[in-house]
Amino acid sequence: MKKERLDLLLVKRGFFPLLKEAQAEIMLGNVIAGDKKISKCGALCPVDIDIRLINRRKRYVGRGGFKIEKAVKDFNIVVRNQRVIDMGASTGGFTDFFLQNGAERVFAIDVGYGELAWKLRKDPRVCVMERQNVRYVEERDTGGKADIISCDLAFISVKNVLPTIKKLLKPEGVAIVLVKPQFELSGNKTEKGIVHSKKFHKQALIYVKKYVINNGLKCANLTYSPIKGKKGNIEFFYLLSFTGTDIPEHFISDVVDKAHEFFKDR
Secondary structure, eight states, X not given: OOEEEHHHHHHHTTSOSSHHHHHHHHHTTOEEETTEEOOOTTOEEETTOOEXXXXXXXXXXXXXXXXXXXXXXXXTOOOTTOEEEEETOTTOHHHHHHHHXXXXXXXXXXXXXXXXXXHHHTOTTEEEEOSOOGGGOOHHHHTSOEEEEXXXXXXXXXXXXXXXXXXXXXXXXXXXXXXXXXXXXXXXXXXXXBOOOHHHHHHHHHHHHHHHHHTTOEEEEEEEOSSOOTTSOOOEEEEEESSSOOOOHHHHHHHHHHHHHHTTTO
16 A cells, blocks of 8 residues: 655645645644554555544644644643733734633734734734834833733844843743744854754753843743744743742753654654
8 A cells, every 4th residue: 555644645635735734733743644643744654544633723824823832731821811922923823822812912023014914913902013123122012011921033042032021021920932042052053053962952941041040030841842943943932930940950951852852753
């Protein structure tokens, strides 16, 4: 019996228009092939195998929606009725997730212009803040502090926005910060912009933790994103808060190990 990659089968059969969408659903564990849940995009399956999808109530305007979904689940965060600031909103994957999960209000901030999806622009719960450098956003710009701050920034280190996060977060609030190791390390630790080694992933996360503590915040939890960055980098989420205790370094090592195991055959 001829076999083919599961992600390609999903596209050929019309489950998804794009390969990356099929791969995202597979990695989230939402694809059943035969009678088994398969989480490897490259898994070879008989071309006539029965395929069904589960947990597809929510769809997002961008890949970020799938990323933040896992982080919120892993961190056990309640989104309903919360006031959210989305730093680096871009097309709005994070914002879309928060709205679909009952956020009261989302401030979608981005330095760019015209990127946020139309369905989010017209949603009365969204305050679109374009052409705004998050480093210079003040509490008066958002009309108050946030229960939840999400952060997905490109080309700069997380350390640059920690003062703003501290300034805009409620005392009992939490920040979910996407750490992209390639922007936290010197160039000689990347290969064509990609960080490959566990050692450097751990190093990047320890660097960020140090900056977080220096800014008066806690690294309360850590997880990895279920989807790599556009160039193939493994990414991580820190949960920041004002209270609680910082995770120990061995916890960081454990999460990095789990991330590498998860992406081993992907």
